[in-house]
Amino acid sequence: MIKNVIFDIGNVLADFGWERLFLRLGFEGEVFERMADATVRGPYWVEFDRSRMPDREIIEGFYSLAPEYKDQINLLYEHIHEMTEEYSYASSWIRELKAAGYSVYILSNYGKTAFENREKPFSFLSEADGKVISFEAASVKPERKIFQALEDKYGIHPKESVFIDDMEENVTAAKLYGYEGIVFKSREQTEKKLAELGI
Template structure:
């Protein structure tokens, strides 16, 4: 008998759309490519999820990869929450599972900076889970 349900976060409970967020911030396609290639398309992003880099190290590394785009990188950095938003079904889905007696858990790769910028707006479902473990917390 199933008693527990464990969810990933990205592309299960929330969308992860960094390129769309960059476009929404007014970046043209060349800038989007440069900023994405210097940030979310790097191994540094994975290291952030792993909790291996501080926020300062991460941002400095991004800028070092594309110094001509520093302003745009900083803009995306400050507005990373625009890249992450809950799917419309999440609230009802979680409540339905809880009402049926399932215990709900989160196990997900997620960076500390991204978590700090999105926990209130996009991760509201955390109040409905019985436990959560994010990669940045355990390295």
């Protein structure tokens, strides 16, 4: 029996709009592609989410992949907290699930600097029953450690929980750990999948 609904943040409860931010900062054409490959699509980005390395070391990693774009990398870092925008339905969806008797938790990869420097905290965080963000666990999805951190913190049992994420590899991992899992495409599609689980 499902008792817990666990949400990712990026592209589920909030738009991970790195492309929009890049364009707003003036990164177009070749600059856009090189910057993306060096940062959000590159091997060092996950270290922001894990937050075990100092930011300066991660930025040096970005530099090593695009040394001619140091100024742009610095500009991106100054605005990194502006990359994600909350969806209008996020808080109300959580409230609806709670009103139906489910506990709702947040489990997300999100870097400490970007998360803590947001001008306006995500409103849905206060609606949820709890959260574990990757920098708090020094682990990222799909690693077992971050799921274990949520289980230990809130006494969650995987067999009583459904995990919702836009990344298929994270949902596949969650299923291996004993959770029900839904790959998020839209709220409507996800609600249909939840209904199939009796939620």
